[in-house]
Amino acid sequence: MNKIGIGVIGCGTVGSGLIRNLPKANALIGERLGVQLEIKSIAVRNSAKNRDPLPITPVEDWKKVISDPAVQIVVELVGGTQDAFLIAEATLKAKKPLVTANKALLAERGQELFPLAQKSATPIYFEASVAGGIPVLKGLREGLVANQLLGLHGIINGTSNYILSRMAEAGSDFATALQQAKDLGYAEADDKLDVDGIDAAHKAAILCLLAYGFLPKFSEIPVEGIRKIESQDVGFARQLGYVIKLLAMIRPVGSDQIEVRVAPTLLPARHPMASVHGAFNAVGLIGNLSGPVQFTGRGAGPDATSSALLADLAEAAKNVSDRSPGPLLQNAARKARLISPSDSVGRFYVRIEVEDRPGVLAQVAGIFGAEKIGISSVLQPEGHGAGSVPLIFLLESALLSSLHRAVASIAKLPNTRAPATILRVEDLT
Numbered sequence: 001m002n003k004i005g006i007g008v009i010g011c012g013t014v015g016s017g018l019i020r021n022l023p024k025a026n027a028l029i030g031e032r033l034g035v036q037l038e039i040k041s042i043a044v045r046n047s048a049k050n051r052d053p054l055p056i057t058p059v060e061d062w063k064k065v066i067s068d069p070a071v072q073i074v075v076e077l078v079g080g081t082q083d084a085f086l087i088a089e090a091t092l093k094a095k096k097p098l099v100t101a102n103k104a105l106l107a108e109r110g111q112e113l114f115p116l117a118q119k120s121a122t123p124i125y126f127e128a129s130v131a132g133g134i135p136v137l138k139g140l141r142e143g144l145v146a147n148q149l150l151g152l153h154g155i156i157n158g159t160s161n162y163i164l165s166r167m168a169e170a171g172s173d174f175a176t177a178l179q180q181a182k183d184l185g186y187a188e189a190d191d192k193l194d195v196d197g198i199d200a201a202h203k204a205a206i207l208c209l210l211a212y213g214f215l216p217k218f219s220e221i222p223v224e225g226i227r228k229i230e231s232q233d234v235g236f237a238r239q240l241g242y243v244i245k246l247l248a249m250i251r252p253v254g255s256d257q258i259e260v261r262v263a264p265t266l267l268p269a270r271h272p273m274a275s276v277h278g279a280f281n282a283v284g285l286i287g288n289l290s291g292p293v294q295f296t297g298r299g300a301g302p303d304a305t306s307s308a309l310l311a312d313l314a315e316a317a318k319n320v321s322d323r324s325p326g327p328l329l330q331n332a333a334r335k336a337r338l339i340s341p342s343d344s345v346g347r348f349y350v351r352i353e354v355e356d357r358p359g360v361l362a363q364v365a366g367i368f369g370a371e372k373i374g375i376s377s378v379l380q381p382e383g384h385g386a387g388s389v390p391l392i393f394l395l396e397s398a399l400l401s402s403l404h405r406a407v408a409s410i411a412k413l414p415n416t417r418a419p420a421t422i423l424r425v426e427d428l429t
């Protein structure tokens with residue numbers, strides 16, 4: 001049995017889960033692949049901190065882990081894009097394979113790290129960076145390698161999905177559902193990364209890299225979070241036969257453009273993705289040969305993330321043992337560009353607050369018509385206060401820039417009360 005030495009940098013939620021799960025997994029990896037993982041070095045920020053016992057005494061200087069000759073593979077689990085970048089850079093320069101769960105690092109600094117990995121002929125393994133325990137990256141890289149991918153979509157932030165599920169199931173408003181997510185430990189005190197869609201966009205960028213060989217510039221990805229979702233939108237969506245999910249969409253447009261976006265989106269209530277609830281994640285895709293495929297499972301947490309990290313470690317150890325170079329993402333430098341958000345075409349849900357007067361609906365419908373935007377359904381509920389009523393439109397496919405022009409004209413009508421709420425609609429057939 002070939003024993004491969006690993007170094008672990010960072011022993012917080014994920015790192016301590018990995019260390020706890022390694023002994024049992026090692027027995028299976030040994031049986032199945034004929035290699036064994038041995039922790040040779042561990043680094044943390046503060047070695048005096050109270051924590052579960054570690055198998056070896058940790059150091060505070062991560063450079064010692066990378067330079068330790070017994071360490072053949074380095075696992076980076078510190079998070080963020082600063083120290084983590086320095087650790088990743090030093091690991092690749094030392095020609096030691098890197099295993100990471102850090103989506104922010106890869107999405108925001110992958111443009112620097114992937115070329116370095118190519119130059120050093122040293123792979124980066126990152127299954128744990130997207131959708132926790134779901135082997136979606138290996139699925140794309142291996143099981144679906146012969147497919148042309150017609151598009152991917154995913155619910156890839158468990159915290160937002162939990163909040164939207166509470167709003168749909170318990171009728172909670174956004175603030176109450178967010179507080180519940182915090183009480184249960186699903187949401188961090190700083191909820192921005194999850195609730196404002198940034199974490200999902202990090203993962204969408206990585207899925208785009210795997211699916212299309214193109215890592216978009218992170219700052220150019222259009223991202224909308226779920227703060228603007230009101231319980232009335234959840235209710236109106238239901239009346240129209242939809243549920244609201246924070247959805248990442250990745251799809252090719254023409255020969256050299258790709259659309260990547262994260263936004264709260266109405267999905268048909270009958271679609272399998274609509275029944276992905278709570279902190280679960282799901283990634284769906286359409287392969288030209290496979291047809292529709294959907295992966296579902298736990299998107300975070302120490303055990304689910306360990307599953308992905310250990311799969312990467314097993315693969316990396318086998319490759320080190322076999323002296324194989326491992327996956328080097330040969331196509332990572334593909335020339336493509338993101339479509340401009342205003343060129344995005346799709347269906348939309350629009351809610352407008354108007355004064356309850358005769359003729360307003362006809363005026364609004366006339367403005368959509370002037371922009372050549374078809375209306376597929378309208379809701380005009382009664383019983384709202386102070387003479388204002390919501391008007392809800394489900395629109396046919398439209399150019400986003402045309403929709404914005406129409407909504408700006410509607411806002412100028414004397415009977416319009418509040419800015420429109422605009423949500424994406426994806427029928428995901």
Ligand SMILES: NC(=O)c1ccc[n+]([C@@H]2O[C@H](COP(=O)([O-])OP(=O)(O)OC[C@H]3O[C@@H](n4cnc5c(N)ncnc54)[C@H](OP(=O)(O)O)[C@@H]3O)[C@@H](O)[C@H]2O)c1
Pocket residue numbers: 009010011012013014015043044045046047049060062077078079080083101102103104128129132299300301302305
């Ligand atoms: N939490 C999840 O469910 C989950 C799921 C998938 C992916 N991830 C990703 O996994 C990574 C780790 O997340 P986490 O939740 O485990 O974070 P965490 O609980 O904050 O743990 C971070 C660990 O890194 C150590 N650390 C920080 N800076 C360091 C430095 N300069 N040198 C050495 N050690 C350092 C900390 O040391 P101390 O212990 O001494 O403070 C701590 O052990 C992140 O990239 C995250 O996005 C997390």
